[in-house]
Amino acid sequence: MTQKIYKILVINPGSTSTKIGLFENENEIFRREIEHPAQELARFPRVIDQIEFRKNTILQVLAEHNFEVKELSAIAARGGALPPVAGGAYTVNARMLEVLRSDKIPEHASNLAALIAYEIAAPLGIPAMIYDAVSTDEMDEIARISGMPEIERPSLSHVLNSRVVARKVAGSLNKEYRDVNVIVAHLGGGITITIHSGGRIIDVVSDDEGPFSPERAGRVPCRILIDLCYSGQYDHQTMRKKLRGRGGLIAYLGTSNAPEIEERIKNGDDYACLVYQAMAYQIAKAIGELATVVKGKVDRIAITGGLAHSKLLTGWIIERVSFIAPVQVYPGAFELEALASGCYRVLTGEEQAKVYC
Known part of the structure; x- marks a missing residue:
């Protein structure tokens, strides 16, 4: 037919x-x-x-x-x-x-x-x-509790690319998407991590509560952040830019360009190496955090997004998380x-x- x-x-x-x-x-x-x-x-x-x-x-x-x-x-x-x-x-x-x-x-x-x-x-x-x-x-109700009744944790992530990658992972295992537990780390200008279970994205680490990224500050100490907001040094818009747009790699190293940073590392820039490795460290921590949501029963971890092209960065992440589950890398985006x-x-x-x- x-x-x-x-x-x-x-x-x-x-x-x-x-x-x-x-x-x-x-x-x-x-x-x-x-x-x-x-x-x-x-x-x-x-x-x-x-x-x-x-x-x-x-x-x-x-x-x-x-x-x-x-x-x-x-x-x-x-x-x-x-x-x-x-x-x-x-x-x-x-x-x-x-x-x-x-x-x-x-x-x-x-x-x-x-x-x-x-x-x-x-x-x-x-x-x-x-x-x-x-x-x-699609988050579970328990995942919405933030610690402050005035603030509910939102479900904000690179859902379109993350879901299609999770489906690719399921296919590689000859399973249906609904039958796998997959953690997907989307690494781009912003970084979000999602846990897929039972055919849903049941929890997320959004780009303002997890790892810093090329242009985002990510999770920062709240008390110090509050003090900075009320210090009189910065207005509201400047502080928002410090968190999104001018945070992360660009704040530390003056650039958000990963190949440029890797070239600096290759040429012996120890500080660039420390900061870049710290981003990988924080990504790994967020993956570990979401592994607890499914009580460690993770079938695969997937790394995707533009930064997934970096073998240096993905290598550092894999070293820290491969004990949780095998890692598959899908460079680029599939929107x-x-x-x-x-x-x-x-x-x-x-x-x-x-x-x-």
């Missing part, structure tokens, strides 16, 4: 670019990162005003590849900064569009994805959906693949898309 071919367009907007991919079922036909120069984006007062502009650039790229949109079966879009939702697929509907257009959620380029997808899909009569939105929240695969599972009936309300 001939397998039905679904043609899926994937849309993943970032602050200065839009990544798109065309897939036949789960097989990539082509991908493109469309760069948006600052002067082009400066024409738009708000991010939401970029919808038509970004949509037209996507359609132009498809035309350059001699692909007609009427051939599409579905469109999969990056989930924006919606209020917390369950994992998996959601059909883009009027309520979701209303929320994404509102001023009640943080302004972010990822909010454009579902809006653009709907504008292309609706005239074609095909489904537009999001998959594993940034705000996906487009994750969106296409999720959409394909819905089209084939393997998964059911949820209704956003």
Whole structure:
């Protein structure tokens, strides 16, 4: 019996670019990162005003590849900064569009994805959906307790890439995703660690409560942080930048560029070596922390993200955590693949898309 071919367009907007991919079922036909120069984006007062502009650039790229949109079966879009939702697929509907257009959620380029997808899909009569939105929240209730009743621990992680990597790990073990316990460390500009069990992400170490990273300070001593905030030396915005954007490697070493730091280490920079190794040390600690969630019953540990290309960094991490479980390394990110695969599972009936309300 001939397998039905679904043609899926994937849309993943970032602050200065839009990544798109065309897939036949789960097989990539082509991908493109469309760069948006600052002067082009400066024409738009708000991010939401970029919808038509970004949509037209996507359609132009498809035309350059001699692909007609009427051939599409579905469109999969990056989930924006919606209020917390369950994992998996959601059909883009009027309520979701209303929320994404509102001023009640943080302004972010990822909010454009579902809006653009709907504008292309609706005239074609095909489904537009999001998959594993940034705000996906599947944590156990016990994991939400922070220690301060006023603060609930949020579920914030690189969920899209982490989940697809956990699925890859399960496949390598010839098991279903729901039948494995996998810890995934996503190492990028921000670092998040997730524990996958029973087909859910049941706990996370987010990028502000775990290891420092190239651009994030991570977990820092709270009492000293409070004193610094009230010292009169820094305003609110500066302190936020110290935590996100100007923290971590860039604060210690003046750069967030890992190859540059590794070259300094190679040339005998002992301080750069200490700081870089400390980041690996903290990543390993966070992995160990999440191993306790499943009482040490971890099938695999996976390391992914851009920094996973570094054999030096991953080697240091593996030395410290391999006693917990075997470690598999998946360098880079697989967001487009994750969106296409999720959409394909819905089209084939393997998964059911949820209704956003």
